[in-house]
Amino acid sequence: DIQMTQSPSSLSASVGDRVTITCQASQDISNYVNWYQQKPGKAPKLLIYVASSLETGVPSRFSGSGSGTEFTFSISSMQPEDFATYYCQQHYNGPVTFGGGTKVEI
Amino acid sequence: EVQLVESGGGLVKPGGSLRLSCTASGFIFSTHTMTWVRQTPGKGLEWVSSISGTSSDTYYADSVKGRFAISRDNADKSVYLQMNSLRAEDTAVYYCARRAAIRGIDYWGQGALVIVSS
Numbered sequence: 001d002i003q004m005t006q007s008p009s010s011l012s013a014s015v016g017d018r019v020t021i022t023c024q025a026s027q028d029i030s031n032y033v034n035w036y037q038q039k040p041g042k043a044p045k046l047l048i049y050v051a052s053s054l055e056t057g058v059p060s061r062f063s064g065s066g067s068g069t070e071f072t073f074s075i076s077s078m079q080p081e082d083f084a085t086y087y088c089q090q091h092y093n094g095p096v097t098f099g100g101g102t103k104v105e106i
Numbered sequence: 107e108v109q110l111v112e113s114g115g116g117l118v119k120p121g122g123s124l125r126l127s128c129t130a131s132g133f134i135f136s137t138h139t140m141t142w143v144r145q146t147p148g149k150g151l152e153w154v155s156s157i158s159g160t161s162s163d164t165y166y167a168d169s170v171k172g173r174f175a176i177s178r179d180n181a182d183k184s185v186y187l188q189m190n191s192l193r194a195e196d197t198a199v200y201y202c203a204r205r206a207a208i209r210g211i212d213y214w215g216q217g218a219l220v221i222v223s224s
Binding site for chain 1: 141143150151152153156165167201205208209210211212213214215216217
């Protein structure tokens with residue numbers, strides 16, 4: 001199975017900060033990476049698909065980039081509602097696999 | 107609006123069985139692969155099983171192969187996960203999710219909590 005190594009596992013940020021999270025795949029997965037946001041007690045919510053496409057209705061402060069094995073997710077200016085846990089996921093080949101998550105805290 | 111609603115979670119003893127159901131609305135159900143993903147505090151998000159739109163292909167994680175069975179009823183717009191020989195390590199929130207060809211897993215249900223404990 002393809003492994004997704006996500007870092008950091010947690011970070012502290014303030015409103016207005018730029019936040020960046022990375023995911024490294026164990027093999028070339030082209031651009032088949034999604035990014036999700038999850039708040040406590042809720043299901044994950046799709047933010048970014050195929051590495052850089054913004055899901056409909058998601059604010060433009062969220063963005064993603066990368067291809068091959070290295071992927072980056074960014075929030076350009078943290079808002080109070082953005083404090084949550086973020087996950088990367090690959091769906092290139094075989095079973096989908098997830099990164100370990102990044103908890104973004106104040 | 108796409109909606110996925112799970113039911114059937116609960117407390118079960120080790121070795122017992124449970125059947126999860128997920129009812130879909132807001133999209134053409136029969137054209138989408140459906141997936142179950144579980145989440146535990148210790149292991150994060152883990153893919154469990156998937157079934158193609160026509161039920162011709164089913165897939166399982168090694169951790170559940172031989173114990174869990176996925177099925178669907180396109181007339182009822184429902185997908186099911188029959189879980190047998192349950193173990194403590196199967197304790198998790200189980201999410202039903204839709205998989206799209208390019209977008210991957212794009213919609214999730216609210217989750218069903220399964221607790222395996224004596």
